Amino acid sequence: MDTYIKNHILTSPDKLITYADYIARALYHPDYGYYMKEKQKIGRQGDFITTSNISDIYGRLMAKWFLFLSKEHELPTVFCEIGAGNGRFAQAFLKEWEAAANTAIDYIILETSPYHRKLQAQLLHPHFSVRYVESLTELKDFEGMIFSNEFFDALPVHVIEKDNGEFFEIMIGISNNQFQEQKVPLTNQEILLFLEESQLELRNGQRIEIPLAMKAVIKEIETVLSRGIVVTADYGYTNEEWMDPRRLKGSLRGFSQHTLIENVLRSPGDIDITSHIHLDYLMQKGEQLGLKGIKMLSQHEFLLKLNILKELEDHYDPNPFSEINRKNRAIRSLIMPGGISSFFQIIIQQKGLTDNLDAYFED
Numbered sequence: 001m002d003t004y005i006k007n008h009i010l011t012s013p014d015k016l017i018t019y020a021d022y023i024a025r026a027l028y029h030p031d032y033g034y035y036m037k038e039k040q041k042i043g044r045q046g047d048f049i050t051t052s053n054i055s056d057i058y059g060r061l062m063a064k065w066f067l068f069l070s071k072e073h074e075l076p077t078v079f080c081e082i083g084a085g086n087g088r089f090a091q092a093f094l095k096e097w098e099a100a101a102n103t104a105i106d107y108i109i110l111e112t113s114p115y116h117r118k119l120q121a122q123l124l125h126p127h128f129s130v131r132y133v134e135s136l137t138e139l140k141d142f143e144g145m146i147f148s149n150e151f152f153d154a155l156p157v158h159v160i161e162k163d164n165g166e167f168f169e170i171m172i173g174i175s176n177n178q179f180q181e182q183k184v185p186l187t188n189q190e191i192l193l194f195l196e197e198s199q200l201e202l203r204n205g206q207r208i209e210i211p212l213a214m215k216a217v218i219k220e221i222e223t224v225l226s227r228g229i230v231v232t233a234d235y236g237y238t239n240e241e242w243m244d245p246r247r248l249k250g251s252l253r254g255f256s257q258h259t260l261i262e263n264v265l266r267s268p269g270d271i272d273i274t275s276h277i278h279l280d281y282l283m284q285k286g287e288q289l290g291l292k293g294i295k296m297l298s299q300h301e302f303l304l305k306l307n308i309l310k311e312l313e314d315h316y317d318p319n320p321f322s323e324i325n326r327k328n329r330a331i332r333s334l335i336m337p338g339g340i341s342s343f344f345q346i347i348i349q350q351k352g353l354t355d356n357l358d359a360y361f362e363d
Helices: 002-010 019-028 057-070 088-100 112-126 190-200 214-223 277-291 300-307 323-335
Strands: 080-084 106-110 130-132 144-151 160-163 165-176 178-185 208-209 227-236 253-256 260-262 272-273 294-299 345-351
Touching: 002 019, 019 160, 019 165, 019 272, 019 277, 057 088, 057 144, 057 323, 088 106, 088 112, 106 214, 165 190, 190 208, 190 214, 190 277, 214 227, 214 277, 277 294, 277 345, 294 300, 300 323, 300 345
Parallel strands: 080 106, 080 144, 106 130, 144 227
Antiparallel strands: 160 165, 160 208, 165 178, 227 345, 253 260, 253 272, 294 345
């Protein structure tokens, strides 16, 4: 992968590429990309942990909630998960659906990684039936729910910096056979439009990631969604949080074996690369395009709204390793202050529903 990207840079105009180009190749190249490789990425033996990897409670609660919403709003029981990882969320969801629902569900997965598709097949088949799509455009006139968990944070981003009142884009070149950043005057009109639309006011010397790919996905979701709900679970910052002095250097970073890697130009294809998403922009752009923003709340607040506390087994078991105690510990870890859920936000949007979805999230 290292040689492949270097050759790409050397044959590019001015021998420079954007961070977005670099990240797209490092993560999604069909042969060398991090997410495409036959390598465990999620869990203790991988590079990062997701909520659904801690317990099946997340997927089960989402199944119960969607079952409720489909009845309340007369929605088709069609559920699309974007980026299903190792398939544990889908497995938990479908198990709960099988146990609680008296109607079939059309469970759709949009997954680009052949390796993750293989893991999903190992968990789901032959007991559960899922339908795969290659892109959102296949979901034309979609009615139901579109769900993603830690999807947007893994999309390619451009990187810009404000220096002495002027904007520069950070490009990637090569020096002494090593990847090296180089600042060039910002001329990308899409990035300038993003700054205008987001109303971000960068500090002098501030660096920030610009998620043009996220903007494109929001547009795709709105285009294919005819009627239904969009639920996005991810970590990110509001505009106010982006302006905190601690965010001066942006949020772009890598992970390998649960270890933070600040230099994402190291070992392309072998490390996860991620950045915090622009929460306000996701809501604002959705509204502009036709996705009504219902609520943005922390993941632990969301789980409490879904009555996660009812899932706690309230009787004593002297065996700390019993299934009951393991389940209760997982639930507590998801709702305790400072736990994993405190780092994630849930954004809920809808399109085409005439009933009041807001009431479900009133305090």
